[in-house]
Amino acid sequence: MRKAIKVLSVATGIAIAGALTMGAAAAADAEGTWARPSGSSQIRIAPCGSALCGKLVWLRDKGKKDENNPDTSKRDRSLLGVLTVYGMKPAGENEWRGKVYNAEDGKTYTGKMELITPSKLKLSGCVLGGLICKGETWRRVK
Structure with missing residues (x-):
């Protein structure tokens, strides 16, 4: 017994x-759908090859165009479906580094993502080799 x-x-x-x-x-x-703090958009993070990528899957302003894109041929396209986060590869525990496209200014930045909690993901765009970064914390959409 x-x-x-x-x-x-x-x-x-x-x-x-x-x-x-x-x-x-x-x-x-970090995979899943995430909402920006402003509530203006949602981004779905999913595998793309050996990295993670994020695509705009919901926009409050459904007619919003990629009007600031440096490629003039893309300025008339809808932002819905555009990759804004790409090439994110592991860079530590709960951290990834890659690229971030900011449709608000049409620029691509060195990017980093950090999973703060299962429901909070911090995304930052950086310049000067990562010396200056600006970011926001997204919340997971259920």
Whole structure:
């Protein structure tokens, strides 16, 4: 009987450890749909090759165009569906580095993402090799 209880307690410990590990892995998952603090748009982060990319999947102003794009042939296109985050590769625990396209000024910046909590993702665009960064914290959309 004691042996059975001991085996059961070891099995329970393994199950709990496995659940905690799975929870930690889920917490480190930046994939999903995220809303900007302004509520003006939502971006879906998903794998693209060996990196993560983010595409605009919802806009409050559905008719908004990519009017500041440096490529004049793209200024008439809808922003809906445009990749704004791309090439994000792991750069540490819950951190990724890549590129960020800012449709508001038409510029592409060195970017970084950091998963703060399972429901908060900080995205920053940087200049001067990452010395000056500006970012915002997005919330996960359920």
